[in-house]
Amino acid sequence: MASPDKPINTDVPEKNAFALHFLQTLSNLRTQNPFNSPNKTNDRVTKIKKAAYVSMARAAGGTNRLWSRALLRRAAKEDNKIVRLRKKRVTWQRRRRNQRAPEVERLRKLVPGGGGMETSKLMEETAHYIKCLCMQVKVMQCLVDGLSPK
Amino acid sequence: MSGRRSRSRQSSGTSRISEDQINELIIKLQQLLPELRDSRRSDKVSAARVLQETCNYIRNLHREVDDLSERLSELLANTDTAQAALIRSLLTQ
Known part of the structure; x- marks a missing residue:
């Protein structure tokens, strides 16, 4: 499937690297605060989701x-709890971009x-x-299938 | 920082990209989308449509990750031997 063309780097993301990192983070999460405590369910889901995205970026x-750099940086910022609001500079270039293609702007977000x-x-x-x-969805689906009672 | 530096370098380096290059990128994107992957021979899909479907597809994938995170959270809460099961599922995937 991967083609040697230059413009797009088609290297397939490393599935095992993702799975390993994700599992490690999950087990760390478990030792930090046990999953069987009934409250904080939403908190737990958020943490798992974040672990998945960070593992994917890594x-x-x-x-x-x-x-991936943007994702990791955002995650690190959340960890430090320093949430700075970035001023949005609207340069003429960006304004022109906005006018041109709304689809591209949606993708940007x-x-x-x-x-x-x-x-x-x-x-x-x-x-x-x-x-x-x-790849992330596939691996997570594998984990869910593997953990589901048969 | 390094991110800022590379960004400015990038914008000054390739200021102009040709139509052909954009078209090529659009086609590459189209081939990744289940909705449009097979329509490639019959008729040409507009760039706007490809970009729209790309957005939809990414949103769907994000939603899937949300659902799977929830299910994983439930499953991990309920299994005592989750650790072992995790490793097992990793080995058999």
Whole structure:
């Protein structure tokens, strides 16, 4: 499936790297606060979700990718509880972009770090992001199937 | 920081990209979308449509991750031997 073409890097995200990192984080979560405490269910779901995304970003090459770097940085910020509101600079370039293609702007909001990317880069990163998300969903589904009582 | 530096480098380096390159990227995206993957021969899909479907697809995947996180959370709360089961499922996937 991967083609040697230059513009899009089609390297398939490392499934095992994701699974390993995700499992490690899950077991860390378990030791920190046991999962069988009845309250804080939502909290737990949020943590698992975050673990999944962070593991995906790490498996995808950590800070080599723009989207994974943005995702990891956002996660680290949440951990430190320093939430700074970033001023939105609307340059004329961005304003022109807004007028041109609303679809691109919508995509920008969905891909981590998409706000600062050039359009071509955004599409390249989107392709990689989608592949990683698919891989993530597949592995998580495997885990759910494996854990479900038979 | 490093992120800012690379961003400015990137925008100054490739200021102009050709239509062809954009089209190529659109086609690559289209091939990733289950909705549009098979319609590639019959008729040409507009770039706007591809981008729209891309957004929808990403949203769907995000939702799936939400659901799976919830189910994992439930399952992990209910199994005592979750650790062992996790490893087992990892080995058999």
